[in-house]
Amino acid sequence: MNSYKILLDHGSGGRLTHNLIKDLLLKKLNNPILRPLSDSAIINYKEKIAFSTDSFVVSPLFFPGADIGKLAVCGTLNDLTVAGAQPEYLSLAFIVEEGLEYNILEKIVNSITETSRSFGVCVVTGDFKVVEKGACDKLFINTSGIGRIISKNRLSVEDIKPGDKIILTGNIAEHGLAVLAKRKGLDLGFDIKSDCAALNDLLIPILKKTDCIKFMRDPTRGGVATTLNEIAIAADIGISILEEQIPIAPKVKAASELLGIDPLYLANEGKAILVVAEKGAGRVLGLLKKHPLGRYARIIGSVVKAPKMQVVLNTVLGSQRILDMLTSEPLPRIC
Known part of the structure; x- marks a missing residue:
């Protein structure tokens, strides 16, 4: 298990960024749409869809029954579901404070992986940024979701x-x-x-x-x-x-x-x-x-x-x- 901390260079777009994405995020969340690591996920749709986005800044990151990772997945899935849509795809963006322990990030990514896969949802695109110490509180997450409308009647x-x-x-x-x-x-x-x-x-x-x-x-x-x-x-x-x-x-x-x-x-x-x-x-x-x-x-x-x-x-x-x-x-x- 890695014990180092997240550095500003992990958000630079250079080698450390690519290594973190490949060794942690892609390794855990791997699927055919995410694998190319393109700037956008290409998704084919003919039906009516729902699209939602949400940001998560909960403190503390871990609390009885869940954590910020599980919350980020469930929160966006629920926003799609109550709109009458079957959730299918998520985006995942991190804003991480410099100095966050890698082990904490890994635990949160594991939670995101477990939660999304258990509900048949794929993370297909994302982003990773690091800010100076004090510029955010440990870690913030944004998730956006797409779902296929399946409700027989409109929900209004x-x-x-x-x-x-x-x-x-x-x-x-x-x-x-x-x-x-x-x-x-x-x-x-x-x-x-x-x-x-x-x-x-x-x-x-x-x-x-x-x-x-x-x-x-x-x-x-x-x-x-x-x-x-x-x-x-x-x-x-x-x-x-x-x-x-x-x-x-x-x-x-x-x-x-x-x-x-x-x-x-x-x-x-x-x-x-x-x-x-x-x-x-x-x-x-x-x-x-x-x-x-x-x-x-x-x-x-x-x-x-x-x-x-x-x-x-x-x-x-x-x-x-x-x-x-x-x-x-x-x-x-x-x-």
Whole structure:
């Protein structure tokens, strides 16, 4: 195992750059499209495609349940999946701080390799840059993804109507709490792990079997509350949810109460919110529950006529609370 550190010369485009790409990146991620190391990947498409990009600056690089590499792959795969696309290809770009240990970079590349291959996705192009010490915090990653649209019907907020059901695919707030505890060195005693996971194996088969899903989004930064607000504003509708139906693990609920944090605003990295026609909601829920990533899925509420562009939480005490969009990030650099 190599123990040296990344130097500025590793990003110079010269011999060290080429050696690192050949000996680490190409060795781990090798496939026919990537192998020529061209300036662009050549991909043949006739169908409608989805294209997404995302950058990852999470701190720390490694946290319970995942790391920045796995997060970078899953995050972009999920953005494609909730758009109704089967992810197929990724780009991968690194910005590395001078002095980063090679072993850390290698572990992250191994994680990227394992995650992408496990979901049948190829990294086909990329970039590697090194900046002076202090110019970035250890390592940042950008991934872009391309996927083939497979949804039977378009997924659009324009099709959302009163009566549609809101489905959440699983327990909330696990990623946010896992990163918070690791970054702050908190020993909460709950062993909470990030929910970081790619959702294509969960959602793509359901999109192929049904035509009642109207819209999907993954509730990452800002959590479930902010994502629901985004949907309500974009669709010019109201959303009413039931507190008792929101899936949350007991240890996550206890940790949130201990820290004084509302779990509805904490990031998730392996969950999706689905807006589904009322007549098909039961079937979609049943299909979700057959998959390990959807076993805790629940219908948490409905689309309503009023109040428009607002999200109302019906509490277990019988009262109502307006869930506003997040105005300030309680935990920056969560992804």
